[in-house]
Structures are given as C-alpha cells and as structure tokens.
Amino acid sequence: MIKIATWNVNSVKARLPNVLAWLKDFAPDVVLLQEIKSVDEKFPRIEIEDLGYNIETHGQKTYNGVAILSKSPIEDVSRGLPGDEEDVQARYIEGTVFGDVRVASIYLPNGNPIDTEKFTYKLAWMDRLYAHVQTCLPQEECYVFGGDYNVIPKDDDVYNAAAFAKDALTQPESRSRFQAIKHLGLTDALRTFNHKPHQYSYWDYQRGAWQKDNGLLIDHLLLSPQAADRLKGAGIDKGPRGKEKASDHTPVWCELEGG
DNA sequence: ATGCCAGGTAACACCTGA
Numbered sequence: 001m002i003k004i005a006t007w008n009v010n011s012v013k014a015r016l017p018n019v020l021a022w023l024k025d026f027a028p029d030v031v032l033l034q035e036i037k038s039v040d041e042k043f044p045r046i047e048i049e050d051l052g053y054n055i056e057t058h059g060q061k062t063y064n065g066v067a068i069l070s071k072s073p074i075e076d077v078s079r080g081l082p083g084d085e086e087d088v089q090a091r092y093i094e095g096t097v098f099g100d101v102r103v104a105s106i107y108l109p110n111g112n113p114i115d116t117e118k119f120t121y122k123l124a125w126m127d128r129l130y131a132h133v134q135t136c137l138p139q140e141e142c143y144v145f146g147g148d149y150n151v152i153p154k155d156d157d158v159y160n161a162a163a164f165a166k167d168a169l170t171q172p173e174s175r176s177r178f179q180a181i182k183h184l185g186l187t188d189a190l191r192t193f194n195h196k197p198h199q200y201s202y203w204d205y206q207r208g209a210w211q212k213d214n215g216l217l218i219d220h221l222l223l224s225p226q227a228a229d230r231l232k233g234a235g236i237d238k239g240p241r242g243k244e245k246a247s248d249h250t251p252v253w254c255e256l257e258g259g
Numbered sequence: 260a261t262g263c264c265a266g267g268t269a270a271c272a273c274c275t276g277a
Contacts, residue, residue: 010265010266010276011265011266011267013266013267014265014266014267035266035276037266037267061267061268062266062267062268062274062275063267063274063275063276110275110276110277111277112276112277150277152277164277167277168277169277202277204263204264204276204277205263205264205265205276206262206263206264206265207263207264209264216277218277245265248264248265248276248277
C-alpha cells in the first residue's frame with residue numbers, strides 16, 4: 001500500500017517541527033508539499049532525509065514553492081507547468097515514485113481580488129493545467145495530481161458560501177475549470193469515500209475559524225483511471241491543524257494498492 | 260470598508276495569503 005498525502009505547510013522552515021512530528025506519526029510514503037516559501041538551497045533536507053525520505057524541490061524566495069517527499073527514489077522530475085516560459089512562480093513539480101506512480105504537487109494561484117490581473121493569472125494557469133493533464137492522460141499511467149487547488153468545488157465545501165460569493169475560490173470561472181480538468185477523466189480521491197458536506201482542509205488563522213469549524217475544502221487529490229483503479233482509501237487528517245504553530249491547511253491523503 | 264492572524268523580508272513597515 002502506498003500512502004500519498006498533500007499538505008500546504010505555509011513555510012517549511014516555520015513548520016519544520018510540525019512536519020517532522022507528522023511524518024513520524026502518520027508515516028506517509030509520499031508527500032506533496034506546497035508553499036514551502038524557500039529556495040532549494042535552504043530547504044531543511046537533512047532533518048527530513050533522516051526520516052527516510054528522498055526530496056525534490058521547486059523552490060522560490062519568500063513565496064510559493066512546491067516539493068515531493070518519497071520513501072522511494074523520485075525519478076524523471078520536471079519543474080514548472082508547461083505553457084508559459086515567462087512564468088517565474090514556483091507552483092508545479094512532478095516526478096515518478098515507487099517505480100510507476102507519477103505524482104504532481106500543485107499550488108494553484110489564489111486569484112483574489114477577482115477584478116485584478118491576479119484572477120486572470122489564476123484562470124490562465126488553470127487553462128495550462130487542463131492542457132497539461134490532457135497530454136498526460138493518454139499515456140495511461142498511474143497519475144496523482146495533488147495539491148492546493150485554491151478552488152472550493154461546491155457551496156457545500158465552505159462554511160458560509162454567501163461570504164465567499166465574490167471570492168476567486170468560488171467563482172464560476174474557477175469552478176468550471178476545476179470541473180473541466182476532472183472531466184478529462186480524473187477521480188477525486190476524497191469524494192470516492194466521503195460524500196459528506198462541510199469536510200474541510202483549510203481554516204483561516206483569524207476569527208477563531210478552526211475552533212468554530214469555519215473551513216474550506218481546497219486541497220484535492222485527483223487520480224487518473226489507472227490510479228483510481230488502485231485506490232483503497234482517502235481522507236483528511238485534521239490532527240496537524242490542531243497543533244501549536246499549525247499551518248492553516250491540514251493534510252489530505254489517499255492510499256493506493258501496490259508499492 | 261477594514262482588520263482580524265501568520266510568515267517572510269527587511270528593517271522596526273509592508274506584502275501576500277484565502
């Protein structure tokens with residue numbers, strides 16, 4: 001069994017004790033990290049390697065940054081999402097783990113406020129992701145596209161949809177693109193096992209959002225048919241969000257047969 | 260309408276996040 005998790009850690013250096021404790025506790029085989037907020041040279045490799053992980057990063061100073069951790073070697077790594085050579089934001093890395101599982105760590109742009117170029121950038125980035133997934137699927141490989149999609153797929157995936165009516169995370173343009181990517185043939189791992197509304201992966205630091213369970217579901221694991229055929233379980237590990245010095249996101253995980 | 264919290268950078272204030 002291969003346990004794969006995605007986690008937006010909101011700075012890997014600020015979160016290092018939490019990350020190490022969770023890796024020991026939860027013992028995932030593969031982890032897709034987002035918002036490491038670190039250049040490659042300053043990623044805390046030693047501490048994580050000591051727990052038995054191989055590491056590949058696509059870092060950036062101050063903002064963004066993604067990484068893959070795996071107990072197996074990580075092969076054929078590619079950094080950046082194809083389609084815009086001018087894009088300097090580190091939001092995408094993919095590689096092969098456990099011989100035949102292709103994983104991608106995705107940090108999709110937030111896009112707020114919606115009347116600015118930030119929203120335009122988000123939509124263009126989603127169009128590029130769509131095009132990339134389209135090129136991946138005909139290879140008929142086991143693919144896991146995981147990460148912080150910054151999309152609330154349904155009104156049931158947020159504590160108060162009305163409060164997010166003008167938010168980039170719920171706009172029809174964002175949701176339709178997320179749906180279109182799924183409709184290429186991907187399976188939402190969590191929703192294969194859990195159809196309950198109001199399951200969250202993010203809680204704002206402000207206004208006591210965690211204590212009041214005022215959350216959002218924006219971290220998703222989307223599986224190719226070959227991965228979905230091996231899917232044995234999925235869930236949200238809310239443990240890390242309740243700890244001291246927590247990230248505002250908590251890990252979402254799935255388990256694939258094999259390895 | 261704004262700050263509420265948190266992290267990073269740089270410098271003791273401002274940007275970004277969702």
